[in-house]
Amino acid sequence: MALFSRSTPFARVTALAARRQIHAAFAWMHNNPRTIMDWQVKLVGIAAPPFGEGLRAAWIAQWMTDAGLQNVHTDAIGNVIGIVPAAHLPAESSGPLVVLSAHLDTVFPPGTAPNPKVSEANGAMRLEAPGACDNGAGVAGLLTLAHVLIHAEVDLPVPLVVLANVGEEGEGDLRGVRHFYNESVLASRVAAHLVLDGAGAESAVTQALGSLRFQATISGPGGHSFTDAGTPNPIAALASALAQMSQTEVPDEPRTTLNLGTIHGGTSVNSIPESATASVDFRSTSMEELMRLEVALHRAVEDAVERANKIAKRVSNRSRGALTFIIRKIGDRPAAQLPADSPILETLRSVDRHLGLRTDLRLGSTDANIPIARGIPALSMGAGGDGGGAHTLAEWYTDKDRELGLRRALLLTLAIAEWAAEQ
Numbered sequence: 001m002a003l004f005s006r007s008t009p010f011a012r013v014t015a016l017a018a019r020r021q022i023h024a025a026f027a028w029m030h031n032n033p034r035t036i037m038d039w040q041v042k043l044v045g046i047a048a049p050p051f052g053e054g055l056r057a058a059w060i061a062q063w064m065t066d067a068g069l070q071n072v073h074t075d076a077i078g079n080v081i082g083i084v085p086a087a088h089l090p091a092e093s094s095g096p097l098v099v100l101s102a103h104l105d106t107v108f109p110p111g112t113a114p115n116p117k118v119s120e121a122n123g124a125m126r127l128e129a130p131g132a133c134d135n136g137a138g139v140a141g142l143l144t145l146a147h148v149l150i151h152a153e154v155d156l157p158v159p160l161v162v163l164a165n166v167g168e169e170g171e172g173d174l175r176g177v178r179h180f181y182n183e184s185v186l187a188s189r190v191a192a193h194l195v196l197d198g199a200g201a202e203s204a205v206t207q208a209l210g211s212l213r214f215q216a217t218i219s220g221p222g223g224h225s226f227t228d229a230g231t232p233n234p235i236a237a238l239a240s241a242l243a244q245m246s247q248t249e250v251p252d253e254p255r256t257t258l259n260l261g262t263i264h265g266g267t268s269v270n271s272i273p274e275s276a277t278a279s280v281d282f283r284s285t286s287m288e289e290l291m292r293l294e295v296a297l298h299r300a301v302e303d304a305v306e307r308a309n310k311i312a313k314r315v316s317n318r319s320r321g322a323l324t325f326i327i328r329k330i331g332d333r334p335a336a337q338l339p340a341d342s343p344i345l346e347t348l349r350s351v352d353r354h355l356g357l358r359t360d361l362r363l364g365s366t367d368a369n370i371p372i373a374r375g376i377p378a379l380s381m382g383a384g385g386d387g388g389g390a391h392t393l394a395e396w397y398t399d400k401d402r403e404l405g406l407r408r409a410l411l412l413t414l415a416i417a418e419w420a421a422e423q
Contacts, residue, residue, distance in 0.1 A: 009343075009350035013415050017354060022414070024152035029144060029406050033399055037125050039063070040140035040397070041116050044129045049110045053078055053166045056104050060164045063143060068150045069162060077179040078166040080104070081186075084146060087155035096191035096420045097159040100145060100413055102138035102383070103168030103176065103197065103367055106131035107391050124400035133387025133397040138196040139164060141383025141402075145410055157421035160413065161186055168197075168367050171213075173331045177367040181374065191420035192344050193371040193378035194413055198390070199397060200382025201405035203360040204348055208369035210335025211283045212290045215328045216241070216301050221321035222274035230316025232308040232323045234276040235265050241304035242278055248296050256284035258293060279330070285363065287335045301325050333365055334373035343419050344377035344412075351411045355404065377416070383409060 007015065016022055029036070048056040060080045064072040069082030086093065106112075108130045116129035127136070146162045148154070165176030181187045197205075218234040218241075242260050250256040258280070265276030282293040305323045312319045338345055345361075352359045364380065371378035384405020387397040 009347045009415065009419075010353060012418055013347070013350045013354050013411055016411060016414050016418070021152045021154045022410075025148035025154060025410060026407060028148050028151055029403050033125065033402065036140055036144050036402070037118065037127065037399055039143050040127060040132075040136050041118060043139055044127070044131050044136040045114050045116050047108070047110070047112060047114055048105050048131070049108055049112065050105060050167075050170055050172050052110055053105045057164065057166065060104060060139070060143075064146070064162065067143070067147050069146060075179065075184065077176060079176045079180060080164040082146070082162045084149050084156060084160040084162060086157060086159045089159070093159070094189065095158065096423060097161055097186065097189045098413065098417045098420055099161045099163055099190055099193040100142060101163035101165055101177065101193065101195050101367060102142040103135050103166070104139055104164045105166050105169050105172055106134070107169045112393070124398050126396060126398045128394070128396045130393050130395055132395045134198050134390045134395070135168070137199045137383050137385055137387060137397050141196045141406055141409060144406055145413060148410065154414070156414075156417055158191070158417050160417065161190075165367065171330060174333055174367055174370055177370045181370055190371065190376055191423060192416045193368065193376055194344070194409070194416070195366055195368045195378065195380035196383045196409060197366050197380045198382050199385045199387040199405070201384050201401055201408055202352070202357050203362050203382065205364035205366050205368060205380040206338040206345060206361045207285060207363040208334065208336040208372045209283055209285060209363050209365040210287055210290055210369070211281060211331060211333045211365060212294055212329065213279065213281050213331030214294070214297060215277060215279050215330050216297065216325065217275055217277040217328075218301070218305060218323055218325045219275040220272075220323040223272045223320050225270040225272055228272055228318060228320055230312055230318040231272050231320045232312040234273050234323060237304045237308040237323055238263065238265070238276040238278055238301075240307070241300040244300040244304065245280065245297060248293065250293075251289065254284055254286035254289060256282070256286065256289040256293070258282055281331075283365075285335050285337070290335065298327060301327060333369050336369065336373040338372055338377070338379060342377045344379055344416050347415045347419060348379065348412055351408055351415065354411070355408055357408065381409065381412075
């Protein structure tokens with residue numbers, strides 16, 4: 001008889017929860033909240049600004065090695081990867097695997113001092129620090145699950161890839177997980193992917209909010225505001241383009257937004273600027289709407305430049321030259337939705353039923369965007385506890401009910417691994 005047999009999702013979860021090894025894993029989590037918090041404090045005490053995650057990644061790599069994960073390495077983009085091997089499978093197996101990930105970067109720029117502070121009240125520990133919850137909670141959960149799987153000698157039916165990835169926040173543009181799926185030799189074997197992001201024990205992100213971000217720059221010869229009057233002005237042209245974009249209609253369904261985020265240019269009030277740059281952000285649950293807005297942006301900028309050049313040529317002989325433009329894509333997160341009958345969603349509902357939780361499905365932009373858009377069963381969920389003040393210096397996390405969130409994540413990881421073994 002096979003060690004991992006076919007069954008319904010709920011029966012699979014119930015059987016897993018009754019296993020002695022799982023009881024041992026649960027017991028370790030229950031008895032060691034301070035150890036988990038110590039890991040989290042050390043983690044968030046190491047700054048991990050956008051594109052500067054190296055020191056935190058090195059600490060995680062050493063932690064994975066000390067914990068007994070196999071083939072621990074840091075890839076070319078800075079992701080830290082370790083393997084919890086499958087039981088009864090050779091190390092060189094080429095079969096399916098499951099990914100468990102959490103992003104290790106923060107939104108805070110270089111020079112932001114973490115200065116983590118821990119206090120205790122009402123039987124819970126509270127951590128205050130930039131990135132304490134997003135994503136200190138997720139990475140602490142990642143480390144805890146990896147540790148208990150090894151500590152309790154849990155038999156896995158397929159290998160578990162433990163991925164602490166860079167580049168989830170802001171202009172990181174999901175670069176860590178994107179790199180994993182584009183470049184890793186493991187990517188073609190991924191049967192399911194579970195992302196741990198922030199706190200919470202009931203919600204899950206199953207609809208990927210897509211976004212496109214662009215930087216539009218209009219350039220010209222510039223000049224003196226009086227002697228070179230008539231030379232086309234990049235700021236005026238860019239302002240005209242943005243005004244046109246602001247009138248672009250966006251639908252309520254599929255929900256779509258357009259934001260003109262920044263604009264800058266010029267050197268002084270009495271100078272015709274040589275350039276002007278603006279950044280814009282489009283978000284939608286529909287890739288078609290995102291592409292429509294991208295076309296509208298190109299049209300608005302091109303029309304504004306052409307109009308400014310025509311006016312300058314017609315009304316003045318003092319113009320020092322014409323305007324040009326360039327539009328650069330600076331962000332691209334795919335929109336997608338997990339199918340209602342996805343095995344990872346059915347399994348999550350079974351786990352929540354077993355734990356007496358309600359399943360709250362949400363829309364969001366997370367690392368799960370990448371695998372969901374590729375048709376891989378994936379979702380993003382909290383790692384337990386509670387938090388607030390995300391993306392501010394006053395960010396905080398409390399480990400109240402962290403254990404429940406970790407139990408949920410562990411059962412989902414193991415149950416979806418058994419599903420993967422049956423495929």
